[in-house]
Amino acid sequence: MQIGIDIGGTNTDAVLMAGGNVLATYKSPTTASVGEGVQQAISQVLASAGVSTAAVTRVVLGTTHFTNAVVQRQGLDQVCAIRLGAPASRAFPPFSVWPEDLAAVAHGSSAILKGGVNFDGSTITALDDAELRAAADAAAYAGLTAVALTSIFAPLSRDNEQTARDIMAAAQPSLSFTLSSDIGNLGVLERENATILNACLTRMAVDVVASIETALATLGIGCPFFFSQNDGTLMSAEFAARFPVRTFASGPTNSIRGAGFLAGVQDALVVDIGGTTTDVGALRRGYPRESANTTELAGLRTNFRMPDLVSIGIGGGSHVSVGDTHVTVGPRSVGRLLTQQALVFGGSTLTATDIAVAAGLLDVGDPGAVAHLPRAQVEQALATITRDVERAVDAMRVSSDDLPVILVGGGAPLVGLDAFHGQPVIRPEHGQVANAVGAAVAHAGGESDRIYNLDKMSREEAVSLAEDEAREQCVRAGAETGQVEIVEMDALPLTYLPGQSVRIRVKAAGPPAA
Amino acid sequence: MRRRLSERDIAAIAEGSAILGTGGGGDPYLGSVYAARAVRTFGEPELASVDELPDDTLAVAAVMIGSPVPMMEKLSLGDEVGRAFDGLQSVLGRPINAMMTPEIGGVNTVISIAIAAERGLPVVDADAMGRAFPEVQLVTQTIYGIRVCPLSMADEHGNVVIINAVDNFWAERLARPTVIEFGAISPSLGFPMTKADIELASIRGSVSLARDIGESLLFGDPREGGVLEAVLERTGGIELFRGKVSSVDRHVTGGWAVGDVHVEGSEAFAGATMRVTFQNENLMAYLDDQPIACVPDLITIVEQDSCRAITTERLRFGSRVSVLAMPCDDKWLTPAGLTLAGPRHFGYEVDYLPYAGRRPVPAPGPAPFDATRS
Numbered sequence: 001m002q003i004g005i006d007i008g009g010t011n012t013d014a015v016l017m018a019g020g021n022v023l024a025t026y027k028s029p030t031t032a033s034v035g036e037g038v039q040q041a042i043s044q045v046l047a048s049a050g051v052s053t054a055a056v057t058r059v060v061l062g063t064t065h066f067t068n069a070v071v072q073r074q075g076l077d078q079v080c081a082i083r084l085g086a087p088a089s090r091a092f093p094p095f096s097v098w099p100e101d102l103a104a105v106a107h108g109s110s111a112i113l114k115g116g117v118n119f120d121g122s123t124i125t126a127l128d129d130a131e132l133r134a135a136a137d138a139a140a141y142a143g144l145t146a147v148a149l150t151s152i153f154a155p156l157s158r159d160n161e162q163t164a165r166d167i168m169a170a171a172q173p174s175l176s177f178t179l180s181s182d183i184g185n186l187g188v189l190e191r192e193n194a195t196i197l198n199a200c201l202t203r204m205a206v207d208v209v210a211s212i213e214t215a216l217a218t219l220g221i222g223c224p225f226f227f228s229q230n231d232g233t234l235m236s237a238e239f240a241a242r243f244p245v246r247t248f249a250s251g252p253t254n255s256i257r258g259a260g261f262l263a264g265v266q267d268a269l270v271v272d273i274g275g276t277t278t279d280v281g282a283l284r285r286g287y288p289r290e291s292a293n294t295t296e297l298a299g300l301r302t303n304f305r306m307p308d309l310v311s312i313g314i315g316g317g318s319h320v321s322v323g324d325t326h327v328t329v330g331p332r333s334v335g336r337l338l339t340q341q342a343l344v345f346g347g348s349t350l351t352a353t354d355i356a357v358a359a360g361l362l363d364v365g366d367p368g369a370v371a372h373l374p375r376a377q378v379e380q381a382l383a384t385i386t387r388d389v390e391r392a393v394d395a396m397r398v399s400s401d402d403l404p405v406i407l408v409g410g411g412a413p414l415v416g417l418d419a420f421h422g423q424p425v426i427r428p429e430h431g432q433v434a435n436a437v438g439a440a441v442a443h444a445g446g447e448s449d450r451i452y453n454l455d456k457m458s459r460e461e462a463v464s465l466a467e468d469e470a471r472e473q474c475v476r477a478g479a480e481t482g483q484v485e486i487v488e489m490d491a492l493p494l495t496y497l498p499g500q501s502v503r504i505r506v507k508a509a510g511p512p513a514a
Numbered sequence: 515m516r517r518r519l520s521e522r523d524i525a526a527i528a529e530g531s532a533i534l535g536t537g538g539g540g541d542p543y544l545g546s547v548y549a550a551r552a553v554r555t556f557g558e559p560e561l562a563s564v565d566e567l568p569d570d571t572l573a574v575a576a577v578m579i580g581s582p583v584p585m586m587e588k589l590s591l592g593d594e595v596g597r598a599f600d601g602l603q604s605v606l607g608r609p610i611n612a613m614m615t616p617e618i619g620g621v622n623t624v625i626s627i628a629i630a631a632e633r634g635l636p637v638v639d640a641d642a643m644g645r646a647f648p649e650v651q652l653v654t655q656t657i658y659g660i661r662v663c664p665l666s667m668a669d670e671h672g673n674v675v676i677i678n679a680v681d682n683f684w685a686e687r688l689a690r691p692t693v694i695e696f697g698a699i700s701p702s703l704g705f706p707m708t709k710a711d712i713e714l715a716s717i718r719g720s721v722s723l724a725r726d727i728g729e730s731l732l733f734g735d736p737r738e739g740g741v742l743e744a745v746l747e748r749t750g751g752i753e754l755f756r757g758k759v760s761s762v763d764r765h766v767t768g769g770w771a772v773g774d775v776h777v778e779g780s781e782a783f784a785g786a787t788m789r790v791t792f793q794n795e796n797l798m799a800y801l802d803d804q805p806i807a808c809v810p811d812l813i814t815i816v817e818q819d820s821c822r823a824i825t826t827e828r829l830r831f832g833s834r835v836s837v838l839a840m841p842c843d844d845k846w847l848t849p850a851g852l853t854l855a856g857p858r859h860f861g862y863e864v865d866y867l868p869y870a871g872r873r874p875v876p877a878p879g880p881a882p883f884d885a886t887r888s
Binding site: 087090119152153309322394 | 543544547578584586822832833
């Protein structure tokens, strides 16, 4: 049996599953301590299903803990950021394009040192041992432990970063390192930003993993546990402790995959209606479609691979205001105060949930508190919600295909099944905990994303190297050796670059080892 | 009227340039950060109209030659820019006293403004394309036989190469191998122009036009359709089509991002389909397979609600868009201009066709250059 837990900013959801069946679910406000929340969620789902801890074979966690730490600028370590590539790239040193308040907490020291390669793999300048040892000494002397190493064109050649790490670690064994080639792709600033964020979070990640280990030990659960990543696959706890940035955006990803699993489809559009916002994503062959754009996180440009999402400010807690000629819904919301402020719960704010109760779509609270609402107003508010959600779904729709729409999340009843212009609509059972289901059913994943120069090897050789790396990563992330499959491969020739440069991306996935 | 360019103006110019950039020009992020920093550090540069320029004006322009990918890795806007400037100055014989932007669209527009701020020079309110184009010789100077050389290229190591080519086609040809040795990206300074050259060959008022468009986009009329109306009024353009992107096909051929986008019509255009083809920039618009607008006129795809321009690499299924057609500068409609940058230059077997509702096409100007050299 597997337990999936999704720790969001507001709620923690959990689900106990066996062979694809949901045995028990749980929803409760998120606790400050991750370990406590996990312990509570697990003991509750086990108790309500009447199952013993011995039956649990896997625990998977999705968490916004690290994202929130960055957004709130809390608990971040100061980082020594080193870029390899001088004299190139000096116009924009590390941290120079950061929001000031984030730089204030994360900037320990920074330098641009010799190193880096060009697009064709030729050296910009050779690494300088003495310079690197001095940088290591300076960082250790300043009391820093986390180092972010970013070399120019590292996605093409990671040798510089690995050699520099070895030299610095030999000089100062107390330092820990994040290499940009493990984190992101082309675009030195975006990749470096993500690398520094990862370094900021490494110590916190080690603590979080330890607190979960303690929680599981307290409960007497000895099975392995995993974290879900932003691409919908999972990684081992050991891997998560080294790469916490990979948990960013795992919430929406889990919800999209969980919705697909509950509905029993591989391709669909998923509408997750929460308390404040509605996220619309696309499920393609069982995984979320990825965004092609640069992603911003807390005011910082990064190049993570995030799910392609359209978010609109409509949810169960949205304020509904009635004007002379029209009714507006959102973007203001009562959020987590829904059960105090909505009319049906004895409050004084007219919310989308009140409208749903008045229309008979939802049975919560006191229907008498909304009996006075004029029928026309209720219908107008519902029409507004449906129109806005339909527009968001249309924006995600690829061509004129007939993909079904899956409605999940606590606010799913707000939209009628007759919406979406006659396209099939599915509202699966347990849709309110789709995100926890997505975590519970995740496979281990690995990927390779590099640039190859085809003047030096054939395309087949390059693809095979990339596939090997993805499989190896997948096993490192916790997959059962021998059960790993390549789930996606694409090869893109690079614009304007002379010669035969091709970027090959391969994704592998497989069931977690028992 | 003389005035200075503030950080707000630069943000507006970057936004407005994207409308005039016809889907090309790439991500202006780095250039905008660079220009904002230059203005904060060195002060706001002056924007001077062509009429205000002194008679001894010698203006130059900056272009990033190479590929966007190395630019994203090497961030080549450091000391190399200054060295390229100094290299050009050393062979010109008299002081550079103004900066001009080579194109309106993408990174080059804001970089020329940043250099003006750094060097304390005025920015000429004019450019050499009135839009974006992908090759060095596709500038209005070429129509009038004005050379883009000397062209000064620099790299991060301190190398400077001065190209003094016989014409603008040779300049493009010699710049390419140089830029490969420089790591496929080089800030380059060139396009020296006197006041007489600027009066003859440049497109006037284009920097303030980009700024005014950007002002409307960033701070303009919030009424539904208000921003679109403002953009059309300022550019003299029309809304060619409106609908939803139903497919995008994009691939790389000979170093260019080539492809097309299909838009399914909505509202007044329901039932019709528009196809827009691009090679870095948008080149042709077809309504139900009939060509109805073409290069060198400007074809730009914008988001329906915000009227923000969508570059070709950001086109996406499902987006609700408007396709705008805007008149190019009259210089491009001379026989020489059309030979240089008309549909046939980009491989289309059709002659230039003004879109319906376009302002009248002017009478022919100077004779075409010797097209066999291309």
